[in-house]
């Protein structure tokens with residue numbers, strides 16, 4: 001068979017080239033029609049052979065877009081094409097994946113495998129969006145780095161020499177960052193309420209922790225002078241609220257490091273995920289500074305009598321806007337009213353205790369969203385802000401409102417226009433390229449919109465799906481139930497969360513892959529996060545937005561937003577996991593050609609210094625060139641290599657029932673998440689424009705979208721407590737955003753979806769085969 005780029009690469013049915021059977025049934029008219037039809041078909045086939053085997057759309061040789069992913073058991077086998085030599089007809093022995101321009105093949109099971117390189121929508125190139133923009137190569141000053149000003153020292157801001165020395169020796173912090181300079185100075189000297197707003201990675205945690213520790217240390221000195229001993233039972237003086245357990249733990253760890261220089265001040269944490277009795281026991285012993293998730297704290301205020309909040313003088317709400325998005329307003333309202341009520345009680349006077357409580361709201365993206373919190377908890381707050389974004393001065397000159405927020409100036413941002421079919425293989429290409437050489441990228445975080453999607457891509461990036469059917473063999477002991485069996489109904493969610501990739505990395509550069517999302521049990525989440533943070537070899541973390549806020553992981557050089565964020569604020573928080581505290585970093589977002597390209601304008605609002613555009617083919621070429629054994633730009637090599645990888649991925653998906661189920665779940669959850677973009681962004685993330693068939697290929701699926709049914713759904717969070725809902729994206733909404741669905745603390749309240757979302761979901765449900773659970777966790 002001539003290799004003219006039109007090679008058929010599927011096994012043909014044994015009778016494909018036999019003389020047609022004579023139609024015997026029916027009356028004479030039917031038999032005549034059948035005979036004529038057969039003669040006509042043979043004549044046309046002979047014409048085609050004489051014409052060099054060219055395809056003729058009239059005969060149905062051209063595969064339509066619709067046909068690409070149809071599982072066609074019912075459809076008759078296609079006529080075999082032959083070469084110019086009609087007498088030689090060979091059945092190909094080995095299936096080969098289609099290349100650019102190949103005829104789309106059909107497998108013996110009736111599945112149709114589409115080519116990665118055909119029928120992709122064309123990119124939109126507008127004047128506002130030139131394909132390549134001039135790159136500004138001049139070195140840039142990092143915007144979130146510590147200050148280099150000689151006068152900028154921690155002691156100059158009001159911290160004691162002991163604390164400043166501790167920062168230098170134990171944390172290697174020589175000078176404050178810009179936001180620390182402003183916040184520490186103000187909060188050490190006054191009891192005013194404040195908003196702290198500054199770029200990601202600018203050190204906001206220490207900006208509020210340091211003045212609190214300093215002020216409590218001052219109280220201890222005043223007490224000592226008054227002849228009273230300061231102990232852990234002297235009172236709970238500060239409360240710090242954070243939206244997720246991971247973030248709470250991180251804040252608590254930073255606090256512990258600070259407190260090691262003033263051991264008489266005791267910190268504590270209550271975040272759920274462990275027995276309430278253990279938390280109660282800790283509270284009973286007494287703590288001076290408590291880190292908590294709002295739901296859990298509200299719960300303790302109800303049920304833990306020993307928790308005395310009458311002396312609380314500092315209340316911090318870290319990621320304040322996220323707390324609102326997650327619907328924690330009620331819990332916060334309750335906490336604040338208990339604090340107010342108990343604060344009025346006359347107890348034993350503590351010398352040096354401020355008369356009023358200071359409330360601080362903190363985030364890289366605080367704006368009107370937090371109006372509700374402001375009215376609940378803040379009085380005449382001062383805005384402490386450092387951001388390159390434009391600002392509007394408040395009427396009183398005090399309140400400053402950022403009109404948009406920016407990413408750190410040194411963060412190199414790019415976007416990749418990747419057709420739906422090529423998404424998976426391009427992700428692999430990007431990671432291959434990133435980890436090609438040792439030392440280029442140490443750690444990379446890949447954000448996805450749904451937990452199922454994380455699970456699927458984790459397995460794909462590990463690249464040993466052949467063993468997926470035997471996941472028990474790879475279960476770490478922590479994931480096993482007491483009986484040693486995989487917990488029923490949760491076999492995929494709770495199997496391993498890390499492993500060595502056979503896909504990324506290369507000789508001498510082993511890459512570990514981790515996965516993390518809110519549907520995992522807390523113990524698994526904690527272990528995985530620790531594993532990734534402490535991993536000394538290059539590593540990729542595939543995760544949902546549970547990781548997007550506040551988390552400070554070392555050596556993250558690259559962030560990939562594989563699925564678009566639910567809002568532009570989420571985008572800033574996601575990419576803010578890199579380029580922290582003055583360090584370098586890169587971020588790339590995947591966009592589909594077409595209306596998603598409009599998102600580039602949103603990216604520009606964050607004022608990235610250079611926003612580079614990549615095309616899918618360019619990334620595939622870079623990532624797959626070495627795999628083809630060709631160092632350079634051999635076109636055939638990289639296309640073949642990318643196609644081979646995709647074929648292998650599809651094969652592994654389709655040959656393992658559990659993996660197939662995982663891929664289908666991932667696909668469905670992805671589509672559902674796609675439907676939850678905020679109203680303002682739905683023109684760019686338009687469900688109607690999403691080519692579901694092409695998208696299915698990115699999940700290794702060869703099914704027609706409507707036939708992707710999911711046998712059973714992911715069990716909801718522990719005890720069904722993690723309720724999932726979506727935000728309308730409006731200011732002050734009490735509903736939860738799609739990206740927020742999983743990081744709700746165990747005691748977070750249930751919230752209903754908006755009606756519009758419900759309708760959208762109904763449509764998605766119809767389009768995707770009808771799963772009932774909104775599973776984005």
Ligand SMILES: Nc1ncnc2c1ncn2[C@@H]1O[C@H](COP(=O)(O)OP(=O)(O)OP(=O)(O)O)[C@@H](O)[C@H]1O
Pocket residue numbers: 146173174175176177180198199200201202203204205206363364549550551552576577580581
């Ligand atoms: N003065 C400083 N000098 C050097 N590094 C610092 C300084 N202050 C904080 N850092 C480091 O900067 C990193 C980011 O700090 P932090 O997590 O508080 O940032 P953030 O502004 O809260 O970020 P996000 O908005 O993402 O939550 C941490 O690793 C921290 O140790």
